Amino acid sequence: MNDLLRKQDLESNPTPRVPICLCLDVSGSMGRIVGGDVQNTGRREFHDGQWWNIVEGGITALQEMIGGVNLFYDNLLEDDVARYSAEVCVVTFGGNSPELILDFANLDRQESERQQKISALEANGGTPMGEAVNMALDCLDTRKREYKDAGVDYFQPWLVLMTDGEPNGSNSELDRAISRTNELANNRRLTIFPIGIGGEADMDCLAKFSPKRPPLRLKGMNFKKFFEWLSASVSRTSQSMPGDKIKLDLDGLKGWADL
Amino acid sequence: MEWKSICCAVQGRGHAKKNIPCQDKVARLNSNGVQVIALADGAGSAALSHFGAECVVNRVSNFVAEKFFDLIAQTDGIKVKQEILSVALQSLTDATKIHDCTLKDLASTLLVAAVGDGKFFLAHLGDGVIGYLNDAGLKTASVPDNGEFSNETVFVTSSDAAAHMRIYKGALKTISGFILMSDGSEQSLYNKRNKNLAPAVKRLMHRTCLVDAEKLTPQLEDAIKSVILENTQDDCSLAILARNSEQLPPLNELPLSERQEFFRIDGSPAFRKVRKKIFRCDKICALLARPVTLRELARKLHLKTPYAEKKLRRLVDAGIVTRTTNGFETYGS
Numbered sequence: 074m075n076d077l078l079r080k081q082d083l084e085s086n087p088t089p090r091v092p093i094c095l096c097l098d099v100s101g102s103m104g105r106i107v108g109g110d111v112q113n114t115g116r117r118e119f120h121d122g123q124w125w126n127i128v129e130g131g132i133t134a135l136q137e138m139i140g141g142v143n144l145f146y147d148n149l150l151e152d153d154v155a156r157y158s159a160e161v162c163v164v165t166f167g168g169n170s171p172e173l174i175l176d177f178a179n180l181d182r183q184e185s186e187r188q189q190k191i192s193a194l195e196a197n198g199g200t201p202m203g204e205a206v207n208m209a210l211d212c213l214d215t216r217k218r219e220y221k222d223a224g225v226d227y228f229q230p231w232l233v234l235m236t237d238g239e240p241n242g243s244n245s246e247l248d249r250a251i252s253r254t255n256e257l258a259n260n261r262r263l264t265i266f267p268i269g270i271g272g273e274a275d276m277d278c279l280a281k282f283s284p285k286r287p288p289l290r291l292k293g294m295n296f297k298k299f300f301e302w303l304s305a306s307v308s309r310t311s312q313s314m315p316g317d318k319i320k321l322d323l324d325g326l327k328g329w330a331d332l
Numbered sequence: 333m334e335w336k337s338i339c340c341a342v343q344g345r346g347h348a349k350k351n352i353p354c355q356d357k358v359a360r361l362n363s364n365g366v367q368v369i370a371l372a373d374g375a376g377s378a379a380l381s382h383f384g385a386e387c388v389v390n391r392v393s394n395f396v397a398e399k400f401f402d403l404i405a406q407t408d409g410i411k412v413k414q415e416i417l418s419v420a421l422q423s424l425t426d427a428t429k430i431h432d433c434t435l436k437d438l439a440s441t442l443l444v445a446a447v448g449d450g451k452f453f454l455a456h457l458g459d460g461v462i463g464y465l466n467d468a469g470l471k472t473a474s475v476p477d478n479g480e481f482s483n484e485t486v487f488v489t490s491s492d493a494a495a496h497m498r499i500y501k502g503a504l505k506t507i508s509g510f511i512l513m514s515d516g517s518e519q520s521l522y523n524k525r526n527k528n529l530a531p532a533v534k535r536l537m538h539r540t541c542l543v544d545a546e547k548l549t550p551q552l553e554d555a556i557k558s559v560i561l562e563n564t565q566d567d568c569s570l571a572i573l574a575r576n577s578e579q580l581p582p583l584n585e586l587p588l589s590e591r592q593e594f595f596r597i598d599g600s601p602a603f604r605k606v607r608k609k610i611f612r613c614d615k616i617c618a619l620l621a622r623p624v625t626l627r628e629l630a631r632k633l634h635l636k637t638p639y640a641e642k643k644l645r646r647l648v649d650a651g652i653v654t655r656t657t658n659g660f661e662t663y664g665s
Contacts (some may be wrong), residue, residue, distance in 0.1 A: 079535075084523045223525060224525025
């Protein structure tokens with residue numbers, strides 16, 4: 074009986090969005106070999122605060138992370154609801170300053186740019202973490218304003234912060250970033266996931282970003298498991314309805330993180 | 333013109349997948365010259381909110397019907413809000429004993445519209461939309477009260493419910509329709525950006541005036557299932573109050589093609605045979621402006637009773653004519 078409700082007489086409101094910002098460490102130390110066959114060249118170089126043996130071959134921590142991020146995108150694209158609901162922005166920190174690699178957009182529109190830019194990430198320079206978190210929070214604020222202006226409903230934004238080291242950018246920027254994430258998380262305006270990669274990640278510093286949930290150290294280089302868990306959590310969130318309490322599957326964390 | 337009402341709630345795709353009951357509940361009633369419609373959307377996070385939503389719509393709609401004139405005479409809006417919330421919470425407190433649960437397990441939103449003696453009363457708590465139609469067209473009376481984020485809203489069990497509840501009252505004047513919709517229906521019937529109602533709302537109000545609610549309700553449920561549910565995972569519900577007006581003309585003022593649609597007559601009105609069928613339906617509707625028995629109708633149509641009954645059946649099946657205690661009557665008359 075569709076003459077009662079004709080499609081041309083209906084409104085089409087956008088799907089409520091789940092904005093997610095990935096704030097990723099691409100400092101020189103992310104170029105360290107974590108697997109695969111290697112050949113030692115005998116050379117040594119000083120990067121990101123320490124001396125490194127230069128080898129050929131092998132798989133770097135950054136390559137593992139890139140694989141995880143791509144898997145995250147692929148999983149979201151395969152999900153009927155999350156595909157139109159999730160919006161991802163990627164900020165990296167390496168060199169001397171953070172860089173906005175991918176700004177928020179619908180996943181389908183972002184796809185070709187994502188394939189080029191994520192795979193082209195290179196490990197280089199220092200760890201300006203405070204600057205990167207501030208940039209990530211600015212991107213989230215801008216996107217929320219755009220949603221409001223366009224009448225698009227949205228869920229609480231998520232910020233994923235991944236690092237294998239300790240911040241070595243500006244202290245004032247770091248303090249400002251910590252203060253901003255604390256205020257937002259305490260007021261339930263932000264869900265933050267600080268993730269340490271490997272044994273040298275500064276977990277004390279990561280803890281300062283997250284007043285409600287302790288940081289997690291990735292078990293080995295289990296990026297894939299983490300991003301699988303993250304995409305499943307985004308999918309669940311995108312299907313929640315008003316009044317739903319969004320519960321994170323914390324048991325699912327055990328597979329990829331040391332608690 | 334007499335007010336008519338309709339309401340229905342349909343389980344969303346998300347709840348169907350998880351085998352969770354429809355948490356939207358609706359009610360309509362006509363008591364002592366007051367017509368009330370109510371809608372409640374049970375909280376997704378509350379395990380038994382479908383029971384809570386049902387208690388709230390039933391108890392509050394009865395209360396509003398009974399106390400309608402006291403509510404609109406009351407000048408202190410805070411007292412009105414407190415009274416409504418107290419009725420809603422009492423119904424939930426009673427339900428906690430039956431279902432052995434807490435108040436929060438029964439949380440729901442609440443939307444109410446009532447009309448009587450040229451006046452209206454509206455109450456809104458939480459998300460969903462209340463809209464109306466007057467001679468200037470469709471308008472939004474009360475927009476969704478969401479928090480910043482999509483899954484946040486206020487419920488009758490919230491500590492700040494009274495502060496969030498909105499109430500409206502006034503003279504009906506040219507108002508000829510009210511609609512209550514849950515957030516699921518909102519996806520298709522309300523433009524969140526410009527806060528306008530979709531044109532489909534007027535069509536639904538018009539049908540509410542002219543088609544018997546018992547016939548229209550299953551049609552509306554089918555339409556929601558096939559059209560509105562496509563745009564949301566959530567349950568969808570609607571409640572409508574409407575009366576004939578310039579915006580919602582009675583059957584005899586509609587163009588031939590629209591009357592044909594209401595009478596469910598196939599074929600082009602360019603053919604004399606089709607036009608004849610339409611005019612015969614017009615005549616029956618006019619004769620049934622007041623209740624008439626089948627025998628009387630047959631006599632007035634100069635037909636034998638079985639033939640008159642056959643003609644009448646088409647209109648009864650279409651919901652244009654209803655059976656009353658005194659015979660048959662055109663629904664929208």
